[in-house]
Amino acid sequence: MRFDLPRQRFYFAGYELGISEFSILFFTLLFLLFVIVAVALIYGRIYCGYLCPQTIFSEAAQWWEARVTRFVKMRWAGSAASVLTTRERIISLAGVFVASVFLAFIFISYFVEPGDLFQRLISLDVQTTGGVAGLVVTLFTFLDFAFVRQTFCTTVCPYGYLQGMLVDKNSLLVHYRDEHHSCIECKKCVRVCPMEIDIRDSPKQMECVHCGECIDACGEVLGRLGRPTLIHYAWGETGAVMGNKSEKWYQRMGFRDTKRVALLFVLLFYFTGLMTALSMRHTVLVQFRADRGQHLYKIDEHGLVVNTYKAKMSNRGAEPSGVSFRIEGLPGAVIEPAGAVLVDAGAVVEQDVQVLMAPGSRQDVTHVKITARAMPGRSEIAFATTFLSPPAAGKGTGK
Ligand code: SF4
Numbered sequence: 001m002r003f004d005l006p007r008q009r010f011y012f013a014g015y016e017l018g019i020s021e022f023s024i025l026f027f028t029l030l031f032l033l034f035v036i037v038a039v040a041l042i043y044g045r046i047y048c049g050y051l052c053p054q055t056i057f058s059e060a061a062q063w064w065e066a067r068v069t070r071f072v073k074m075r076w077a078g079s080a081a082s083v084l085t086t087r088e089r090i091i092s093l094a095g096v097f098v099a100s101v102f103l104a105f106i107f108i109s110y111f112v113e114p115g116d117l118f119q120r121l122i123s124l125d126v127q128t129t130g131g132v133a134g135l136v137v138t139l140f141t142f143l144d145f146a147f148v149r150q151t152f153c154t155t156v157c158p159y160g161y162l163q164g165m166l167v168d169k170n171s172l173l174v175h176y177r178d179e180h181h182s183c184i185e186c187k188k189c190v191r192v193c194p195m196e197i198d199i200r201d202s203p204k205q206m207e208c209v210h211c212g213e214c215i216d217a218c219g220e221v222l223g224r225l226g227r228p229t230l231i232h233y234a235w236g237e238t239g240a241v242m243g244n245k246s247e248k249w250y251q252r253m254g255f256r257d258t259k260r261v262a263l264l265f266v267l268l269f270y271f272t273g274l275m276t277a278l279s280m281r282h283t284v285l286v287q288f289r290a291d292r293g294q295h296l297y298k299i300d301e302h303g304l305v306v307n308t309y310k311a312k313m314s315n316r317g318a319e320p321s322g323v324s325f326r327i328e329g330l331p332g333a334v335i336e337p338a339g340a341v342l343v344d345a346g347a348v349v350e351q352d353v354q355v356l357m358a359p360g361s362r363q364d365v366t367h368v369k370i371t372a373r374a375m376p377g378r379s380e381i382a383f384a385t386t387f388l389s390p391p392a393a394g395k396g397t398g399k
């Protein structure tokens with residue numbers, strides 16, 4: 001999914017859409033909103049722990065810092081502690097800065113075409129909007145991953161607050177259970193926690209991002225004593241431990257009450273709406289109407305009856321398109337232009353379309369179907385309209 005603001009395009013699941021294609025945008029945004037709500041309600045902060053870029057890159061920055069510290073201590077062994085610290089900071093911050101430029105580029109590419117953005121980057125453009133945006137995002141990214149890191153999750157992150165509001169008695173939690181007092185107080189679960197909390201205090205600590213590091217740490221320590229971990233993913237404070245085979249499959253997936261089933265139906269509704277809107281979309285949108293402004297019909301110099309129609313073609317794709325017309329319901333009629341009308345990518349073309357027919361015993365009003373076919377892709381849009389002829393006596397002027 002990507003917005004291209006300069007070109008007013010919106011890319012979703014391989015489709016290129018105009019910003020104005022409201023129904024698709026509407027269903028996309030509503031569907032994504034309910035996905036966020038459903039994931040937060042059912043699986044708690046699992047997104048924070050496993051998918052959130054803030055968590056992933058904060059942990060990556062910590063990993064990088066630890067590697068740099070080790071490298072500097074080995075490379076300059078014997079140097080004064082202050083010298084080592086300075087070198088560690090310089091190398092570590094330089095690495096985070098390079099990563100920040102890269103991440104800022106990826107982020108702004110969601111809004112500006114990547115080739116264009118790359119040109120601005122290599123020319124160190126800080127004058128255009130895209131260039132200034134790149135500089136500001138790079139700076140914020142650098143400060144974030146160099147200094148703020150997981151503090152962001154517990155102070156300003158809106159998703160963390162949203163999750164706090166949505167959680168209920170069946171939401172997934174990281175839960176410490178020690179009915180038999182098996183904890184050996186090794187505190188490894190505390191040491192590995194990236195949020196620096198003790199999960200044994202409460203499963204509802206706002207800082208917990210459900211990363212599961214403490215679960216693995218406890219399992220590893222107690223495993224050496226032949227005991228199972230005391231920390232688990234569990235469905236609420238009193239609910240079953242996740243993965244309990246004695247439960248039904250839908251309970252194991254987190255659908256444990258009617259609220260969650262209702263949410264699933266809401267999601268299906270918006271997903272169906274989105275798929276329907278996408279399937280009905282035409283890359284080249286054609287609007288078509290009969291032109292009855294000055295004449296209902298005309299008689300040309302060859303004595304043919306001529307009806308004029310107005311076609312407006314908007315090409316919302318990335319390739320040029322040829323639009324051709326055909327008529328059904330009027331045998332012997334000729335339609336002009338006979339060939340395809342070229343519509344460049346992103347262009348809007350207005351074209352007069354004429355249907356010519358020899359006068360005869362035909363009725364005054366004939367209901368016809370005119371079909372516009374866009375190539376490549378062969379998508380067709382049909383229009384029901386009328387072809388008007390002189391009255392039976394042949395005296396009409398069409399005015
Ligand atoms: S308490 Fe456990 S699951 Fe929660 S953030 Fe710390 S390590 Fe991750």
Ligand code: SF4
Nearest residue numbers: 183184186187189218
């Ligand atoms: S890792 Fe397990 S055994 Fe060690 S302090 Fe934490 S809960 Fe207790």
